[in-house]
Amino acid sequence: MDVQETPTAGAWGEWNPTEDSARPVRGKHRVLKARGGLARSSTVLGVGVIAAVGAGGIATAQDRPQVAISMPSIPDLLGGGGHSGSDGGAGAEAVSQAAAEGGASTAGVPRQADAGEALRNRILQQAETEQDAVEAQARADAERTARESAAQEARTQREAADKEAEAARVAAEKAAAEKAAADKAAAEQTATKAAADTGAGAGTSTGTGSGTKASGGYSLPTSSYTLTSHYGAAGSMWSSGYHTGLDFAAPTGTPVKAVGGGKVISAGWSGAYGYRIVLQLADGTEVWYCHLSSMSVTSGSVGAGETIGRVGATGNVTGAHLHLEVRKGGSTVDPLAWLNSKGLDV
Known part of the structure; x- marks a missing residue:
């Protein structure tokens, strides 16, 4: 294959490889000596040029501009120049070695791409x-x-x-x-x-102020008491200006008794009287039990001494006590005198 012609010798001089400078990169190649003067076989010259260029064997070539090298044709490499068949075989081997070296020199590009x-x-x-x-x-x-x-x-x-x-x-x-x-x-x-x-x-009697005492079918209204306010006592605490009943002071919850047999005609809340029970006796006398804490009966008949409620402090009071009133014909009477008239020792 022909390439660009080599520049004239006047540019930088002609160069011919020698046996020492045309050493192959790898392997061993025979260098045929020239027959009849300085002329060398074209096969050996081509192989030497390829090997020298591929291996970079000449240091001065790196400092000079690249030039085109005339390459011999394949037929020349294989059998031209009047060399023997053995020389042709050596040339083919050199071409193969050079091609391998050339492939090795150009294989760096794919390897770089792969990297x-x-x-x-x-x-x-x-x-x-x-x-x-x-x-x-x-x-x-x-x-x-x-x-x-x-x-x-x-x-x-x-x-x-x-x-x-x-x-x-x-x-x-x-x-x-x-x-x-x-x-x-x-x-x-x-x-x-x-x-x-x-x-x-x-029917036991524990004495005045300490228990109930029955006499002729009558009973005291409560037990363990203390008389505090008597009938007729004057004062501003009462709306009428005086006390209309008799107060038996006792602890809250102390039983309240019916003073005689009769019937309950009223039971419930009654303003200042608090919870009140009105017991009507057989002769028409009314006995009012006021300020109760609770009521055991609210209607019906009861007997003397029967518990009808409990002492309390409901309504207008200053302490727990039973306010007892006795009324005849609608008017109040002294409860203490009335109880004494029934034979009760208050």
């Missing part, structure tokens, strides 16, 4: 790995936030449940305490009533 592609792939792989790590961290953060929110909600619900349970417990304890107090009060009232009824039924 760049590998670097690019490593960069992309590293970027993907970093992106995966970022996404994994984001998922972990989201899961941690969700767990923290769920834990906070659970704590809030548990605290609310604890508060409700505590409120229910306090309410239950309060209700139980109130029930126990009510049961105790009821039991005390029942015991007091039973004791009073037993004493009245036996």
Whole structure:
């Protein structure tokens, strides 16, 4: 194959390789000596030029401009120039070696391309790995936030449940305490009533101011009392200007008795009198029991000494007591004198 002609020798001089400068890069090649003077075989010259250029064996060539080299044709390399067949075989071997060396010299371009592609792939792989790590961290953060929110909600619900349970417990304890107090009060009232009824039924007398005393079918209105305000006492505490009854001061809950047999014609709230029971006796006399804390009967007939209510402090009062009034024909009379007339020692 022909290439561009070599410039004239006047440009930088003609160069002919020698045996020392035309050494092959690898392997061993025979260098045929010239026959008849300085002329060398075209085959050996071509192989030497290829080997020298491929191996970069001449240092001065790097400092000079590139020039075109005339290459012999393939037929010349294979059998031209009057060389023997053995020389032709050596030329073919040299061409193959040169081609291999040329391939080795140009193989750097694909290898460089492969290295760049590998670097690019490593960069992309590293970027993907970093992106995966970022996404994994984001998922972990989201899961941690969700767990923290769920834990906070659970704590809030548990605290609310604890508060409700505590409120229910306090309410239950309060209700139980109130029930126990009510049961105790009821039991005390029942015991007091039973004791009073037993004493009245036996007709016992414990003396003035300390118990009930029956006489001719009549009984004192209460027991364990102290007389505090008598009938007719003047004062601004009473709307009429004077006291219209007799006060028996006693603890709240003390039983109140019927002074004689009769029927209950009124029972309920009566303003300044508080809770009041009106007992009408057989002769028409009315006995008023005022400021009661409770009423055992509200209608019907009762016998002398029967419990009809409890001492209290309802209405217009300054303390627990029984206000007893006795009325005949609609007018009040002195309860103390009336009780004495019935044989009762008040």
